[in-house]
Amino acid sequence: MNQNHPLLVVNFKTYLEATGKKSVDLARAAEGASRERGVIIAVAVQFTDIKPVSEAVEIPVFSQHIDPIRPGAQTGHILAEAVKAAGADGTMLNHSERRLKVSEIEEAIEIARGSGLRTLVCANTSGVSAAIASLGPEMIAIEPPELIGTGVSVSKAQPELITRTVKKIRDVNASTQILCGAGVANPGDVERAIELGSEGVLVSSSVVKSKDPGKLLAEMADAALKGRKLT
Amino acid sequence: MNQNHPLLVVNFKTYLEATGKKSVDLARAAEGASRERGVIIAVAVQFTDIKPVSEAVEIPVFSQHIDPIRPGAQTGHILAEAVKAAGADGTMLNHSERRLKVSEIEEAIEIARGSGLRTLVCANTSGVSAAIASLGPEMIAIEPPELIGTGVSVSKAQPELITRTVKKIRDVNASTQILCGAGVANPGDVERAIELGSEGVLVSSSVVKSKDPGKLLAEMADAALKGRKLT
Amino acid sequence: MNQNHPLLVVNFKTYLEATGKKSVDLARAAEGASRERGVIIAVAVQFTDIKPVSEAVEIPVFSQHIDPIRPGAQTGHILAEAVKAAGADGTMLNHSERRLKVSEIEEAIEIARGSGLRTLVCANTSGVSAAIASLGPEMIAIEPPELIGTGVSVSKAQPELITRTVKKIRDVNASTQILCGAGVANPGDVERAIELGSEGVLVSSSVVKSKDPGKLLAEMADAALKGRKLT
Amino acid sequence: MNQNHPLLVVNFKTYLEATGKKSVDLARAAEGASRERGVIIAVAVQFTDIKPVSEAVEIPVFSQHIDPIRPGAQTGHILAEAVKAAGADGTMLNHSERRLKVSEIEEAIEIARGSGLRTLVCANTSGVSAAIASLGPEMIAIEPPELIGTGVSVSKAQPELITRTVKKIRDVNASTQILCGAGVANPGDVERAIELGSEGVLVSSSVVKSKDPGKLLAEMADAALKGRKLT
Numbered sequence: 001m002n003q004n005h006p007l008l009v010v011n012f013k014t015y016l017e018a019t020g021k022k023s024v025d026l027a028r029a030a031e032g033a034s035r036e037r038g039v040i041i042a043v044a045v046q047f048t049d050i051k052p053v054s055e056a057v058e059i060p061v062f063s064q065h066i067d068p069i070r071p072g073a074q075t076g077h078i079l080a081e082a083v084k085a086a087g088a089d090g091t092m093l094n095h096s097e098r099r100l101k102v103s104e105i106e107e108a109i110e111i112a113r114g115s116g117l118r119t120l121v122c123a124n125t126s127g128v129s130a131a132i133a134s135l136g137p138e139m140i141a142i143e144p145p146e147l148i149g150t151g152v153s154v155s156k157a158q159p160e161l162i163t164r165t166v167k168k169i170r171d172v173n174a175s176t177q178i179l180c181g182a183g184v185a186n187p188g189d190v191e192r193a194i195e196l197g198s199e200g201v202l203v204s205s206s207v208v209k210s211k212d213p214g215k216l217l218a219e220m221a222d223a224a225l226k227g228r229k230l231t
Numbered sequence: 232m233n234q235n236h237p238l239l240v241v242n243f244k245t246y247l248e249a250t251g252k253k254s255v256d257l258a259r260a261a262e263g264a265s266r267e268r269g270v271i272i273a274v275a276v277q278f279t280d281i282k283p284v285s286e287a288v289e290i291p292v293f294s295q296h297i298d299p300i301r302p303g304a305q306t307g308h309i310l311a312e313a314v315k316a317a318g319a320d321g322t323m324l325n326h327s328e329r330r331l332k333v334s335e336i337e338e339a340i341e342i343a344r345g346s347g348l349r350t351l352v353c354a355n356t357s358g359v360s361a362a363i364a365s366l367g368p369e370m371i372a373i374e375p376p377e378l379i380g381t382g383v384s385v386s387k388a389q390p391e392l393i394t395r396t397v398k399k400i401r402d403v404n405a406s407t408q409i410l411c412g413a414g415v416a417n418p419g420d421v422e423r424a425i426e427l428g429s430e431g432v433l434v435s436s437s438v439v440k441s442k443d444p445g446k447l448l449a450e451m452a453d454a455a456l457k458g459r460k461l462t
Numbered sequence: 463m464n465q466n467h468p469l470l471v472v473n474f475k476t477y478l479e480a481t482g483k484k485s486v487d488l489a490r491a492a493e494g495a496s497r498e499r500g501v502i503i504a505v506a507v508q509f510t511d512i513k514p515v516s517e518a519v520e521i522p523v524f525s526q527h528i529d530p531i532r533p534g535a536q537t538g539h540i541l542a543e544a545v546k547a548a549g550a551d552g553t554m555l556n557h558s559e560r561r562l563k564v565s566e567i568e569e570a571i572e573i574a575r576g577s578g579l580r581t582l583v584c585a586n587t588s589g590v591s592a593a594i595a596s597l598g599p600e601m602i603a604i605e606p607p608e609l610i611g612t613g614v615s616v617s618k619a620q621p622e623l624i625t626r627t628v629k630k631i632r633d634v635n636a637s638t639q640i641l642c643g644a645g646v647a648n649p650g651d652v653e654r655a656i657e658l659g660s661e662g663v664l665v666s667s668s669v670v671k672s673k674d675p676g677k678l679l680a681e682m683a684d685a686a687l688k689g690r691k692l693t
Numbered sequence: 694m695n696q697n698h699p700l701l702v703v704n705f706k707t708y709l710e711a712t713g714k715k716s717v718d719l720a721r722a723a724e725g726a727s728r729e730r731g732v733i734i735a736v737a738v739q740f741t742d743i744k745p746v747s748e749a750v751e752i753p754v755f756s757q758h759i760d761p762i763r764p765g766a767q768t769g770h771i772l773a774e775a776v777k778a779a780g781a782d783g784t785m786l787n788h789s790e791r792r793l794k795v796s797e798i799e800e801a802i803e804i805a806r807g808s809g810l811r812t813l814v815c816a817n818t819s820g821v822s823a824a825i826a827s828l829g830p831e832m833i834a835i836e837p838p839e840l841i842g843t844g845v846s847v848s849k850a851q852p853e854l855i856t857r858t859v860k861k862i863r864d865v866n867a868s869t870q871i872l873c874g875a876g877v878a879n880p881g882d883v884e885r886a887i888e889l890g891s892e893g894v895l896v897s898s899s900v901v902k903s904k905d906p907g908k909l910l911a912e913m914a915d916a917a918l919k920g921r922k923l924t
Contacts, residue, residue, distance in 0.1 A: 016302040020316030046310065047278035048317040065307030071247040073436070076296030076309075076329035079277065085251030086279040094795070098307035102787070102795040106820050127799050131824035134865065172827065172865060205304070325564070333556070333564040337589050358568050362593035365634065403596065403634060478764040482778030508772065509740035510779035527769030533709040535898070538758030538791035540769075541739065547713030548741040560769035667766070 006224035007177065007200030008041045008190075008217065009120065009141070011064065011092070012049070015208045023049040024056045029214035031057040039221035044092050044120075047078060054087025062120065063091040065098050068107035080108075080115040090118035094132070096143055106135050120202075122181055124148070126165040133173035140169060140176050141202040147183030154183035155192035162196040187216075187223035194227025237455035238408065238431030239272045239421075239448065240293065240351065240372070242323070243280070246439045254280040255287045260445035262288040270452035275323050275351075278309060285318025293351060294322040296329050299338035311339075311346040321349035325363070327374055337366050351433075353412055355379070357396040364404035371400060371407050372433040378414030385414035386423035393427040418447075418454035425458025468686035469639065469662030470503045470652075470679065471582065471603070473526065473554070474511070477670045485511040486518045491676035493519040501683035506554050506582075509540060516549025524582060525553040527560050530569035542570075542577035552580035556594070558605055568597050582664075584643055586610070588627040595635035602631060602638050603664040609645030616645035617654035624658040649678075649685035656689030699917035700870065700893030701734045701883075701910065702813065702834070704757065704785070705742070708901045716742040717749045722907035724750040732914035737785050737813075740771060747780025755813060756784040758791050761800035773801075773808040783811035787825070789836055799828050813895075815874055817841070819858040826866035833862060833869050834895040840876030847876035848885035855889040880909075880916035887920025 010030055012018035018026050027043045034041040042060035045053050054061045067077040083091060093108050094100045100108065105121060112119045120139040123129040129142050144161045147154060154162065166178055180193035181202035193201050203220070210216045241261055243249035249257050258274045265272040273291035276284050285292045298308040314322060324339050325331045331339065336352060343350045351370040354360040360373050375392045378385060385393065397409055411424035412433035424432050434451070441447045472492055474480035480488050489505045496503040504522035507515050516523045529539040545553060555570050556562045562570065567583060574581045582601040585591040591604050606623045609616060616624065628640055642655035643664035655663050665682070672678045703723055705711035711719050720736045727734040735753035738746050747754045760770040776784060786801050787793045793801065798814060805812045813832040816822040822835050837854045840847060847855065859871055873886035874895035886894050896913070903909045 011306060014300065014302055014305040014308055014310040014313065016312060019302070019310065019313045044306075046313045048281055048313045050279055051282055069245065071245055071250070074245040074328055075242060075275075075323070075326040077245055078307075079245040079250065081247060082245065082250045082277045082279045092306070095306040097305055099794040099796060101792040102798060102824055103792060103817050103821050105795065106818060106824075124796050125799060127828055128796050130827045130865075131795055131799075134823045134827060135820055172823075330563040330565060332561040333567065333593055334561060334586050334590050336564065337587060337593075355565050356568060358597055359565050361596045361634075362564055362568070365592045365596060366589055403592075473768060476762065476764055476767040476770055476772040476775065478774060481764070481772065481775045506768075508775045510743055510775045512741055513744055531707065533707055533712070536707040536790055537704060537737075537785070537788040539707055541707040541712065543709060544707065544712045544739045544741045554768070557768040559767055 005040055006194055006228055007179065008039060008220055008224060009044060009062065009179065009200065009202045010041065010207050010217070011044045011095070011202060011204040012046060012208060013064070013204055014046060015205070018208045019046060020049065024052055026208065026213055027053045027057045027059070027061070030217055031059045032214050033217035033221055034059050037218055037221035037225070039224055041217060041221065042090070047083070050083060050086040050088050060089040061087060063088045063117070064095065065093065066091045066108055066112060066117070068100075068104045068111060070111070080111045080117055084115045084117055088117060090120060090138070093119055093121045093137070095122045096124060096148060102131070105132065109135055109137055120179070126168045129165050130168040130172055133169040133176055136173065137176055139179060141179040141181030142198070143182040152183055153185060153189045154180055154196070155189045157183060159196055162193065162198060166197040187219040190220045191223040191227035194224050195230050200224070236271055237425055237459055238410065239270060239451055239455065240275060240410065240431065240433045241272065241438050241448070242275045242295065242326075242433060242435040243277060243439060244295070244435055245277060246436070249439045250277060251280065255283055257439065257444055258284045258288045258290070258292070261448055262290045263445050264448035264452055265290050268449055268452035268456070270455055272448060272452065273321070278314070281314060281317040281319050291320040292318060294319045294348070295326065296324065297322045297339055297343060297348070299335045299342060301342070311342045311348055315346045315348055319348060321351060321369070324350055324352045324368070326353045327355060327379065333362070336363065340366055340368050351410070357399045360396050361399040361403055364400040364407055367404065368407055370410060372410040372412030373429070374413040383414055384416060384420045385411055385427070386420045388414060390427055393424065393429060397428040418450040421451045422454040422458035425455050426461050431455070467502055468656055468690055469601075469641065470501060470682055470686060471506060471524065471641065471662065471664045472503065472669050472679070473506045473557070473664060473666040474508060474670060475526070475666055476508060477667070480670045481508060482511065486514055488670065488675055489515045489519045489521070489523070492679055493521045494676050495679035495683055496521050499680055499683035499687070501686055503679060503683065504552070509545070512545060512548040512550050522551040523549060525550045525579070526557065527555065528553045528570055528574060528579070530562075530566045530573060532573070542573045542579055546577045546579055550579060552582060552600070555581055555583045555599070557584045558586060558610060564593070567594065571597055571599055582641070588630045591627050592630040592634055595631040595638055598635065599638055601641060603641040603643030604660070605644040614645055615647060615651045616642055616658070617651045619645060621658055624655065624660060628659040649681040652682045653685040653689035656686050657692050662686070698733055699887055699921055700832075700872065701732060701913055701917060702737060702755065702872065702893065702895045703734065703900050703910070704737045704788070704895060704897040705739060705901060706757070706897055707739060708898070711901045712739060713742065717745055719901065719906055720746045720750045720752070720754070723910055724752045726907050726910035726914055727752050730911055730914035730918070732917055734910055734914065735783070740776070743776060743779040743781050753782040754780060756781045756810070757788065758786065759784045759801055759805060759810070761793075761797045761804060763804070773804045773810055777808045777810055781810060783813060783831070786812055786814045786830070788815045789817060789841060795824070798825065802828055802830055813872070819861045822858050823861040823865055826862040826869055829866065830869055832872060834872040834874030835891070836875040845876055846878060846882045847873055847889070848882045850876060852889055855886065855891060859890040880912040883913045884916040884920035887917050888923050893917070
């Protein structure tokens with residue numbers, strides 16, 4: 001996943017449309033779109049679904065979270081080694097629905113790395129994005145508060161919301177892959193997010209609740225490639 | 232699981248000896264001991280292992296925790312429906328390593344029930360045990376602080392530690408199954424815990440880290456039956 | 463504060479109208495209404511205001527929370543001994559804006575008692591109210607979820623919302639004083655809450671943001687006495 | 694407090710020796726040492742003691758924590774405006790005993806600034822220190838995990854533990870004042886911490902539990918000035 005290849009990540013959250021057998025179906029749709037268009041699409045699934053999804057598809061499978069813990073007496077927690085053993089390639093961390101303390105993020109990144117899991121860390125503001133960038137995750141998903149939960153799409157927002165954050169991250173970290181993690185619901189948003197300097201997108205309900213997720217992801221993949229050429 | 236049948240629950244925690252493929256091996260050993268001795272043995276496994284363990288064995292499989300959430304936008308959380316879809320029969324709640332707020336316990340019990348999951352709620356003192364009993368879980372595991380993490384076994388502790396808590400629970404709840412969840416490391420402890428009025432035990436590292444977990448569980452099952460006759 | 467004397471508690475929360483010097487003014491208004499009408503009115507103020515308010519008035523002053531900690535290395539936490547030394551008579555616990563784990567509630571009640579602080583524990587449902595009642599606090603404020611944050615007042619709600627909870631609490635605890643902690647904004651609500659079996663009320667923004675809090679509290683005190691006669 | 698003036702901060706934590714009236718006595722001892730030696734000494738006291746301490750002394754008084762909240766319905770939380778109204782000049786944030794989420798730290802710094810409170814943010818590792826430095830607090834206290842809670846003093850530790858962290862902070866923030874927040878128990882430690890590039894120290898139990906805190910602080914102040922000359 002270098003910067004020449006845009007990355008689409010689909011967060012399955014805890015939607016029933018993406019739970020159990022349906023998580024496998026949705027992951028297969030993502031895999032189909034990925035093969036067809038030559039764009040990497042990763043899926044971030046619930047813990048219980050990591051193993052069946054990993055066995056069913058060859059695209060990258062992410063956990064939605066790990067706890068900053070070592071193996072042992074930690075009932076009910078998420079162990080990096082367990083997530084890896086189930087087949088995950090990476091993990092999300094610090095999603096706005098599952099925030100972590102700053103010392104926990106650093107420790108979880110270190111533990112994930114030791115277990116062979118790549119990390120995709122979410123950040124809400126440009127300041128927090130820079131702070132997290134200095135902790136060295138492989139990927140950062142930026143979620144400008146002006147775009148999150150407001151229904152405002154990135155293609156209609158002020159360009160500075162993205163470009164300023166990208167610049168602040170690059171000042172402290174040259175290699176982390178930057179995704180746009182809010183305000184992306186359709187192919188036009190994907191194209192715009194890439195044009196503005198992000199190297200991928202993190203999407204969720206628009207795909208999970210789509211009547212034809214494979215088709216929508218294929219269109220988003222095309223849009224990502226188009227946005228790439230324009231930059 | 233009525234009160235004539237003692238119940239053994241093995242908490243796999245996040246021990247590496249009980250992660251991934253090893254979780255399936257350990258669950259099979261528990262299943263073997265259960266069949267051999269006619270005592271119900273349940274296993275509480277990590278989220279990622281619920282599906283493979285449920286597919287491999289016929290004994291009850293428990294989740295170690297669920298979050299008090301409904302399906303939806305809850306990245307990185309544990310959904311009752313997902314745990315059930317993966318094959319779990321029940322879930323632990325409020326383990327000393329994963330404490331919950333009192334309103335969360337009530338809500339999680341209700342959600343678990345709606346998803347067809349039985350609940351095993353842990354409680355640290357006799358007062359907390361009574362409080363939780365009034366919320367109506369199917370099972371309570373009592374963990375007297377005098378026994379937890381001190382290496383003191385229930386068979387050497389003052390009998391009142393258990394009998395008083397059992398009585399306080401029965402005052403508010405006639406039907407919940409009461410397990411002894413601390414100070415139980417060997418067959419003698421199991422026998423004593425049952426004699427004192429508990430209807431099962433919750434064990435962990437003694438079994439998980441045993442060289443021959445199946446043999447130890449078979450001996451614990453015998454001890455549970457023996458303790459039952461003495462009461 | 464026995465059951466013959468209804469109790470009004472004013473929660474100052476973190477409203478600016480009840481911060482710093484204004485907290486002293488508001489407490490004095492409550493003291494005036496209390497003296498005038500012969501009804502006990504207590505004020506639950508911010509930590510920083512406990513000392514100046516306690517020095518200014520003779521009515522009971524409560525802390526809004528304490529942490530279940532002992533003196534020592536606990537930077538940034540709320541110590542029972544500090545709250546007591548500042549002049550508090552009691553403390554709220556488990557308010558819906560500051561929920562606690564069940565084991566923390568038990569421990570905080572014990573610590574408060576050891577420091578000479580009475581405890582007023584909030585509970586959201588009838589089930590949780592019964593659970594908390596078994597932990598033995600001096601007072602319980604019940605906050606039926608049907609009334610909280612919905613603008614529905616107790617005087618228009620179904621009577622069972624209160625009477626059922628009062629009964630469940632009395633089944634396990636004969637002496638705790640039961641307050642109605644939601645849906646109370648005007649004197650009519652106070653009267654109705656007392657009629658339905660509660661022995662006091664917990665109010666907040668209606669008083670804190672009132673143009674004349676002393677007058678409103680005096681009217682609420684009258685209503686409480688009136689509701690008392692009707693029961 | 695510019696970099697030519699070393700800063701000593703005494704964290705009172707929740708020690709009984711620094712609660713209520715004793716907090717005022719201890720603050721006066723710190724004020725005496727500060728005047729005598731011409732070194733700024735600040736005290737971080739419990740919330741309930743901010744007002745009496747602020748009224749008794751003229752040295753800077755810090756809160757030990759604030760919550761990232763605005764005025765309103767936030768029962769039991771710490772409001773910046775309340776802390777300021779009580780007389781505080783600044784606040785600690787993210788102490789190892791009161792960790793915050795990264796987005797909370799950014800928000801709390803912004804809120805503190807808006808209320809006229811300076812911020813002293815603690816950080817456990819060099820990575821976390823750099824992350825926090827990018828959020829722009831006035832002061833950072835670094836607490837190398839190799840020094841915290843192990844009894845190892847900074848004067849016997851590898852110099853790189855401090856110098857590396859100072860460098861990482863300076864790479865992203867030229868103006869924040871850097872304190873050494875672990876491994877400092879006596880005047881020799883203070884001198885060494887300053888020599889290694891920190892611009893002050895954060896001390897606690899060594900001073901709070903000292904038989905003569907004023908004398909110890911005076912010696913620490915001398916040591917800070919001495920360490921300053923050597924750099």
